[in-house]
């Protein structure tokens with residue numbers, strides 16, 4: 001059911017037309033966000049919806065009735081408004097301010113304060129988390145706390161429709177999230193309809209069911225966050241460069257703002273010259289002079305990360321730790337590595353046998369660093385036949401460093417290309433899965449990291465058809481093959 005139907009609403013302040021033919025509907029229990037740059041008409045639209053401004057043209061229908069047919073009192077029972085700027089009502093306490101919200105429910109010439117009124121005020125104050133400040137003068141509260149008092153006043157009205165102008169203005173991030181989670185709960189549990197103006201597009205995307213985007217008083221987009229959050233659209237509406245990312249846990253887009261001006265990263269020399277290589281007693285550490293964007297399956301720094309340190313740590317053959325991640329973090333800290341900017345892998349293979357391969361293309365350079373052991377060699381196509389894996393020495397750790405800008409697709413393709421090259425090296429070295437007696441495709445605990453400088457030339461792809469993919473394939477293949485031979489030699493000589 002539509003709680004709000006807005007049809008061709010236009011509005012002008014004197015000769016300044018600020019809204020043009022705005023049309024949309026809002027359904028019951030929906031959280032409906034209004035977004036747009038400063039001066040695009042958001043507050044004016046909300047003021048028209050809240051009856052603060054008279055309608056000049058078009059129509060607004062609420063619950064099937066024209067908005068103008070609601071008396072002030074009827075309207076106050078139906079809708080509560082949290083305006084953008086609210087002056088502190090000096091002299092009032094928190095409780096007294098929230099009690100004003102019950103005005104709409106008072107009847108007769110000499111209204112009486114009922115138990116229901118008392119309860120509604122108490123609940124509203126509890127819901128915004130201000131019970132402890134109930135007798136405090138609101139002029140003694142912080143901006144964020146005061147905002148919560150006004151929200152409690154709106155809630156005490158027990159409205160069916162909440163109209164909010166930047167509801168989380170002045171709030172710290174904890175309070176914002178708390179309040180917005182609460183709004184979602186009210187919307188879903190109490191079928192409360194919420195129309196709110198947001199400035200933060202990521203907050204709006206995360207919490208709103210649908211969004212309306214205004215630009216110079218016109219609707220430029222209307223739909224779900226998934227539909228609307230397109231970099232080109234946001235670029236044209238907000239004049240800001242953005243890139244769309246996936247939220248880690250919710251099926252909502254996250255927009256990352258791109259800085260217009262970047263410090264030019266001065267890169268001297270080839271790719272390898274930008275790293276220092278340190279061989280310590282039990283690890284290899286590669287340190288970059290500037291952070292690289294990395295996609296990895298590493299124990300530390302998995303997924304996409306920016307990193308300056310790449311550590312391949314040799315652990316004893318019988319290393320057995322229930323919480324290897326925490327233990328590895330302690331190890332990194334103990335050795336002075338910045339954990340948040342480190343990609344950390346483990347291996348039981350001798351790190352002295354690490355192999356590096358380098359290729360310098362016309363527009364890029366690729367550097368592959370591989371340690372390999374095959375005690376745990378396995379044929380991926382047959383792995384399902386094994387009930388459990390014995391852990392022996394042998395895992396293949398691959399690090400690929402690339403000078404260039406990689407798209408996310410290119411990162412994934414680089415991982416595919418490197419994996420295929422590794423598998424081919426295993427095949428050519430005739431490495432067998434000892435359980436199934438078939439060719440091994442990898443080991444049971446292989447690890448990979450693809451790191452790119454994100455400067456220079458852009459590579460949209462890194463499959464084997466591209467020059468970059470060819471270089472990745474060759475360097476990883478050669479390095480893996482050589483590392484496998486060194487591993488075999490060490491085994492034969494011991």
Ligand SMILES: Nc1ncnc2c1ncn2[C@@H]1O[C@H](COP(=O)(O)OP(=O)(O)OP(=O)(O)O)[C@@H](O)[C@H]1O
Nearest residue numbers: 013014016018036037038039040041042043044045
């Ligand atoms: N009372 C007023 N008299 C004249 N012009 C006004 C008045 N209120 C707003 N305007 C103008 O109307 C336009 C839209 O203002 P509005 O406050 O609706 O925008 P907004 O999108 O809410 O902006 P913001 O993000 O800055 O809050 C602006 O150009 C503003 O200057």
